[in-house]
Amino acid sequence: MDRPSPVARLVAACCARPRLTAIVGLLIGAIAAGFAATHFAITTSTDALLSPKLDWRQREAAYDRLFPQHDDEIVVVVDGKTPELAEEAAASLAAKLSAQPALFTRIQRPDGGDFFAREGLLYLPLKDVQDSTAQMIKAQPFLGPMAADPSLRGLMGGLSTALTGIKAGQANLADLDAPIAGLGEALGKVEAGQPSFFSWRALVSGKAPEARELRHILLVKPKLDYAALQPGDAAESAIRAQAKALNLDAAHGVSVRLTGDVPLQDEEFGSLADRAALIGALAVAAILLMLWMAVRSPRIIGCILVTTFVGLVVAAAWGLLVFHRYNVISVAFIPLFVGLGIDFGIQFSVRFRSDYADERTLPEALVEAGQGMGYPLTLAAVAIAVGFLAFVPTNYAGVSQLGVIAGVGMLIALALNLTLLPALLLLTRPKRGGGDIGHAPLEKLDGWVLGNRRLVLGTAALAALGSAALLPLLHFDFNPMHLRSAATESVSTLNDLTKDPDQTPNTLSVLAPNLAAAQPLAARLAKLPAVADVITLQSLIPDGQAEKLAAITDADTLLDLTLNPISTSPPPSDAEVAASLAQTAADLRTAAGSALGAPQDHARRLASLLDTLAKGPSDKRKAAEAALIPGLNTLLDQMRASLQAQPVTLDSLPEDLKRDWIAADGQARISVVPKGDSNDNATLERFTAAVTKIAPDANGPPISIQNGGNTVVGAFIEAGVLSFIAITALLFLVLRRTRDVAITMAPIVLTGLLTLGSCVLIGQPLNFANIIALPLLFGIGVAFHIYFVMAWRAGSAHLLQSSLSRAIFFSALTTATGFGSLWASSHPGTASMGKLLMISLIWTLVSALLFQPALMGPPDRRTSDARDPLHAG
Incomplete structure (x- = not known):
């Protein structure tokens, strides 16, 4: 060697x-x-992965300091088979989560809550407002008895009252075909032991609910533990536990899914x-x-x-x-x-x-x-x-x-x-x-x-x-979404949201010195071919309020005593419910007579179902009540609230809503929504390039990505x-x-x-x-x-x-x-x-x-x- x-x-x-x-x-x-x-310790925060000295990271950090409520959120997506189920689920879940300050610092309903329940009609086009109030007035004879007696007995009473008009020659059975057919379908499923989801809103409006009515969003700000591999696990588990306790599941016509920064990171691990x-x-x-x-x-x-x-x-x-x-x-x-x-x-x-x-x-x-x-x-x-x-x-x-x-x-x-x-x-x-x-x-x-x-x-x-x-x-x-398994709930839910321009998270935020300066800048951005929509705080002030309020006020005058009766009946006994079912069944057969036609067939089918319920076990009547009455109460509450609309001004907007658009130092946020599939790389690149040419300091997921x-x-x-x-x-x-x-x-x-x-x-x-x-x-x-x-x-x-x-x-x-x-x-x-x-x-x-x-x-x-x-x- x-x-x-x-x-x-x-x-x-x-x-x-x-x-x-x-x-x-x-x-x-x-x-x-x-x-x-x-x-041994590991941080799962992605904020530490890129140098904070980068220009775009500094702009991002400055934006987060102005609007910290938008960082590290859990987005709770609540879908319902009917608008009433979606609203009930979102409202009840928000209330339960708000009672847990140890886990959540903020619960927000960007598309719901007291403000939008009251002022919601003002955000519709004038024709839609007029049509909605007209439908409410048209349904007055049917709704009155039910508002005074919000039970299965009251529902039968309202239907019998409407049938009286047919007997008197003031109407014909075809006018009631929609509610009769709808009730027949719902009660048929109840009798067969199948899930039944009945929409009163669809019945009153006369049209199928829109997709936005079947979905509500909760923005939840959790307390995170970055020392854990899944920092939001405790908060996410609490949300799922509350949803389970409230029976917000497929069997009850509701789904609750989680997405947003926190669930996405947690589910990735x-x-x-x-x-x-x-x-x-x-x-x-x-x-x-x-x-x-x-x-x-x-x-x-x-x-x-x-x-x-x-x-x-x-x-x-x-x-x-x-x-x-x-x-x-x-x-x-x-x-x-x-x-x-x-x-x-x-x-x-x-x-x-x-x-x-x-x-x-x-x-x-x-x-x-x-x-x-x-x-x-x-x-x-x-x-x-x-x-x-x-x-x-x-x-x-x-x-x-x-x-x-x-x-x-x-x-x-x-x-x-x-x-x-x-x-x-x-x-x-x-x-x-x-x-x-x-x-x-x-x-x-x-x-x-x-x-x-x-x-x-x-x-x-x-x-x-x-x-x-x-x-x-x-x-x-x-x-990074393309690296995550589409089989996970957070990714599939986010992909679902990105298909809707009104809900996509892939938006850009542009800051203006104040709201007045934001308006001309928003107008320039709105003209870009790659932009679908531009929103500022001013966008939350409905236009044409005078005409809309006039229609709402007229409807409120006509419907006040109908929706707000001086007294309401006490809850009925099971025997009273059975009797009302039998009476309405008889009224339906009388109205149908021996004539032929779809309305008559629907009336006879409903009469048969009501007789079966009246003679059957009480459990079936309770199931029918559960399928029909909660949604009715939700609709009545929504109608009462919507008819109390008041002029919307910048001063009357809720403070938490204004904080989402105006920072403490007065800077105004402009939200820019992309046109097309916002999960497509080429779409995002075109959108970002177009917006940053006008607003180089824009922030948001597309730029961060x-x-x-x-x-x-x-x-x-x-x-x-x-x-x-x-x-x-x-x-x-x-x-x-x-x-x-x-x-x-x-x-x-x-x-x-x-x-x-x-x-x-x-x-x-x-x-x-x-x-x-x-x-x-x-x-x-x-x-x-x-x-x-x-x-x-x-x-x-x-x-x-x-x-x-x-x-x-x-x-x-x-x-x-x-x-x-x-x-x-x-x-x-x-x-x-x-x-x-x-x-x-x-x-x-x-x-x-x-x-x-x-x-x-x-x-x-x-x-x-x-x-x-x-x-x-």
Whole structure:
């Protein structure tokens, strides 16, 4: 062996005192594990991921200070089978949540509440107001008895009163066909034991309810626990519990769904955990299988895993000491460390396994492995660390933190694989053997590559040029919604909302110095083709109020005593209800007579159902009451409130509503709504570009999403350039030959081009999730090519037949199969990361095992050891 290198001397020292080395290493690991376990913390807030110094982040923060109520909300979407059910559900749920100040600081109904219940008609077109009030007046004979007796008995009384008019010749049965047919359908379902949802509003208005009447929104401001993986879990669980207690479910004609920033983040972590056991099992099994194929020794595998685990907990403790808590990006150091840490262990162990197959003693083989692999491992670890540390100065704070932890982690992994691993190997004393590294299958390939260098290099050059030509077609999907599982409630609900321009959250907010200045700016924005609507506080002042109020006042005068009777009847007994049902059934048959026609058929069917209810068990009558009367009471309350409308002025608007539009310093908010599908990237880009041309300081999700994506892409480009320059400089410093540096870096460039070109061909865009895989891929690529170049410089020939190729091959497969298992995740972002890892590692192997040997060609000098050329040391 040549004169021992510093690494060989370090390995020899550890082998001289293996127990002490192992005890110290394991003790450090135990202390680090204890510290990490007791101090581990992670923030799931995405606010910490991007630098707050960015201009758009500063504008966003300034906006949030002016309107803090809009940040970190839970959006509760309440849908009902009827307008009455939707209103009852939203109102009751809002009341219950308002009684829990320990969990919620603010509950708002942007489309409901006392103000809109009273003033709602004023926001309709004049014709709709006139039609609505006319329908109320038309229904007066029918509603009067029910307002005085809001029960099933009162309903029957109202219907019998209306039928009296038919008997007197003042009306005909066709005039009552709609309510009779509707009641018949509803009571038919009750009799059959099926859910029945009857809309009084539809009955009075004479038309089907609009979509906006069947949905109400609650904006809930929860108290969050960012120390938890799901900060809003307690608040979300409380909302679901209250909805369950109020019977707000499909069986009762209501659905309650949660979306918004908080549920979206929480459910994303939930979907990440989905299949975690399966993915973990696949990863562990794959890693163990690849380790076995690499070293064929359970004892060596155990030593590698123990060394990797100790390094992992030490790196984790280091991260907590420096940053105190991880973020959702920096915690990705775990797979990065495992992938690269195991690579170091495989490289050392395969070389040791090969050396130990000779007549060397166990300590001699370990020292020889340190002599042969110490320099390449050190250079690879330092180069990878430099690559990770290049992320530190970027504006992507999450990855900047990751760079510090992973960069230092690589040095920790190197130190442990050159100290603890040799000591553990000496103590466990693996069996001799395994020197046959399988040259025969690779002899032909090795000879073919060296004999056809021009063909291999030419093919690689064409592939690189082709991939480079595809790069303009590669795009970064900046929309984080596309990374989330559409199967989760929060995502599916948000996708539902974005289809409606009146409810989409993808709006932009523009600030004006005051409300007066907001109006001309809003008018300019409204003219943009990409804009569907522009809203200011002034928009909440209805137009044509005088004419609308006149129609409402006339209706109120006529309906006052009808809707507000001087006295109301006490609740009826079951016998009284049964009697009223029987009487109305008789009245229906009298009105129908023997005539033929749909109205008569509907009357007879309803009469039959009423007779059945009258003679049947009381439970059926209670079910009929529950299906019809609550909605009736809701309608009556809404009609009473809507007929009390008063002129709406800026001063009369509710204070919490005004706070949503006017900041404490007087600045006025302008809300700009996009035209088209606001979940479509191209639509958002056109919309944002058009609005920011007029209002450069606009804020909102479209700008946050696009600027966030640009910042991430910029950070990776910046870090990529910095790391490329830094690693190239490091290689120049160490290798001192331009050709050798080029030979080391060219395959890395080729791998990158082939990976990105493959993404274009299979339609896989880069995104916030899979782009995190690039540092791992870059690090592995740097390591593999440094190993080859260092062996080549040492005079090794036929590298494809060496133990080094075996180590590289199985190291790549270990990482590929282990982290490629992420492809099985139900989380689209994680699955795309697994896909990108697999693609890139395949190209890394192709580049390392084919292009690299062809690029290097024959070594400068050859060794005499034909069996394993790496013995050149």
